[in-house]
Amino acid sequence: MLLEVRDLVIDYRATRGRVRAVDGVNFNVPAGAVVGVVGESGCGKTTAVRAITRVMPSSAVFAEGSITLEGEDIVQMSDREMRKHLWRDIAYVPQSAMNALDPVWRVGKQIEEVLVGRGGMTKKAARARSEELFAMVGLEAKRLRDYPHQFSGGMRQRASIALALALSPKLVIADEPVTALDVVIQRQVLDTFTELQKQLNLSVILVTHDISVVAYVCDYVVVMYAGKVVESGPVADVLDNPGHPYTMGLYNAFPELGGEDRELSPIEGSPPDLLNPPKGCRFRARCPFAIDACLQDPPEHTIGEGHVANCHRAGEAGELREIAKRTETWVGVTSE
Numbered sequence: 185m186l187l188e189v190r191d192l193v194i195d196y197r198a199t200r201g202r203v204r205a206v207d208g209v210n211f212n213v214p215a216g217a218v219v220g221v222v223g224e225s226g227c228g229k230t231t232a233v234r235a236i237t238r239v240m241p242s243s244a245v246f247a248e249g250s251i252t253l254e255g256e257d258i259v260q261m262s263d264r265e266m267r268k269h270l271w272r273d274i275a276y277v278p279q280s281a282m283n284a285l286d287p288v289w290r291v292g293k294q295i296e297e298v299l300v301g302r303g304g305m306t307k308k309a310a311r312a313r314s315e316e317l318f319a320m321v322g323l324e325a326k327r328l329r330d331y332p333h334q335f336s337g338g339m340r341q342r343a344s345i346a347l348a349l350a351l352s353p354k355l356v357i358a359d360e361p362v363t364a365l366d367v368v369i370q371r372q373v374l375d376t377f378t379e380l381q382k383q384l385n386l387s388v389i390l391v392t393h394d395i396s397v398v399a400y401v402c403d404y405v406v407v408m409y410a411g412k413v414v415e416s417g418p419v420a421d422v423l424d425n426p427g428h429p430y431t432m433g434l435y436n437a438f439p440e441l442g443g444e445d446r447e448l449s450p451i452e453g454s455p456p457d458l459l460n461p462p463k464g465c466r467f468r469a470r471c472p473f474a475i476d477a478c479l480q481d482p483p484e485h486t487i488g489e490g491h492v493a494n495c496h497r498a499g500e501a502g503e504l505r506e507i508a509k510r511t512e513t514w515v516g517v518t519s520e
């Protein structure tokens with residue numbers, strides 16, 4: 185296993201109090217696999233995956249757990265040790281390409297800086313490598329002289345992927361890499377990314393709120409809700425046989441990328457405030473299948489090989505799935 189996240193708990197010290205953004209999260213990233221982390225905004229996805237880079241806001245506190253990269257615990261590393269791994273072993277593509285690229289520098293210069301400063305390359309070698317990286321992501325070498333604002337959104341995202349790949353990392357963490365793009369461009373960028381992933385045998389963690397992106401590119405999926413993992417497993421099994429009503433709801437809420445039209449139904453309401461999360465199942469208030477037992481913490485239920493869901497009713501998932509497909513199931517549910 186390339187990366188193992190175990191019982192990870194991360195708090196933010198906020199003026200309102202301590203916000204537990206990640207609450208006991210577990211997942212694995214096998215070498216060469218693409219793992220999707222999916223959930224609505226505010227569910228703790230970014231916090232959980234940023235923790236792997238240890239580049240966190242100063243208010244963030246690692247409260248518990250471990251993140252093991254090839255046997256070494258990232259949480260316990262000194263800043264100096266951690267710096268050795270960034271870019272070389274782990275690279276991060278942030279939510280907006282504008283966060284990866286500095287607007288005042290030519291794009292090529294920014295890539296060269298990583299290659300020379302972090303990778304110890306000569307300027308000449310860095311220039312050749314930058315051209316190679318641009319070719320890999322489908323950009324012309326002459327565009328290395330451009331500034332980020334001269335690029336379209338899709339090109340900027342390609343450039344930030346090139347930047348992440350500069351020092352041939354083993355693991356790329358891409359946070360909502362295509363969210364700001366229109367659907368056609370989304371597919372093109374995802375196709376390039378997937379080709380590179382296969383060609384370079386990269387391990388990827390892809391964060392998204394859009395389960396159709398997960399269906400399109402991922403091998404495994406981790407579904408997060410209100411700081412916790414509610415379901416995880418191989419993508420095909422989780423999407424064909426979801427065991428948690430939240431996964432069923434997310435699937436109904438997004439159109440398939442390039443797939444056939446089907447009726448969409450949003451999950452009403454929004455995730456709870458993590459300053460004071462509800463007891464028991466955190467999805468209870470928005471769940472059409474909630475029962476009294478849901479006031480207690482949900483048990484882990486095995487649905488298939490490597491596929492688990494944390495839900496009191498996961499044993500009845502087969503019947504619930506059929507009911508969940510009807511749009512009226514999701515209307516007027518919110519109870520809090």
Ligand SMILES: Nc1ncnc2c1ncn2[C@@H]1O[C@H](COP(=O)(O)OP(=O)(O)OP(=O)(O)O)[C@@H](O)[C@H]1O
Binds near residue numbers: 203224225232241243
């Ligand atoms: N710097 C911070 N200080 C305090 N609270 C924070 C901070 N960053 C995030 N949070 C809180 O932590 C929780 C999880 O946020 P996080 O950004 O990890 O979620 P997310 O699922 O990635 O959402 P998004 O897609 O909007 O980034 C939220 O309740 C958020 O308000």
